[in-house]
Amino acid sequence: MKIYRLHKKQNLPITADDAWNFLSNPKNLKTITPDYMGFNILSGADRPMYAGQIIQYIVTPILGLKTKWVTEITHVVDKQYFVDEQRFGPYALWHHKHFIKTINNGVEIEDIIDYKVPFGWLGQLVHPVLVKPKLEEIFNYRTKKLEELFGKY
Template sequence: MPRIELQTEIKADRKIVFDLSRSIDLHKISTEHTNEEAIAGKTSGLIELNESVTWRAKHFGIYQNLTSKITEYKRPKYFADEMIKGAFAEFKHEHHFIESDGGTLMTDFFDYKSPFGILGKLMDKLFLKKYMTALLTERNRIVKEFAESDKWMEIIK
């Protein structure tokens, strides 16, 4: 199963970074290029333990729906979301937040399994892991941008 691991240093309070990372509204901003829209479940605000959201987005020229659920939650240190329904065979995205040098070290572990057996493994190697890494990197860039400025107050009210 492929794993993507990203670390992002953010000069902001850990609670702010944690809440921005679970914000449906900020996720929409970070995925504007895929026309991502929350269409069911929790569709705005801050997602909590045992809540789910269904996203509709355009990836590889095709609109897809993906439902994920917050399955683990310990504010402000950690939460995890897992796919309930969608294009992957499975995925789990862990979000870790550690206080570091007056700011926050945010670490993502994204473990996923592609559908289609051997063909899915080939897709991982050719483009999917790179594509998913770019999506997560952009998401983290937006979290950092909002957390390190006053923009976070537009999201967390």
């Protein structure tokens, strides 16, 4: 079983409170997700984030194929980090840690995603040409959008 990791860091010239208020609100995911992915929250984003929260989305990750994605917020430490885990969706495993750390004149935002692709060896075969580049593209878009919203560090 091959588990992959995507690790991204970004510095922004905002407070930890501002970063937390934006990133911990599931409704803001649409803002930092490429439009072509057709991201739409179906349920679960009507309350402030809490451990045990189930959020359901429709998303079109690749090849125009719409899929339902269900995540659970499993851990929350206010203004420091939260974890979302896929319960149903396009990955065999998805565990996404979001960290917020105060630094001089801003915050460091860190994402660590451990994931496994479905379909065994076939999924591993397409990972470097389809899945990994798509995830890199999505998180590069996220970096750009956060800089547009909050400025460059």
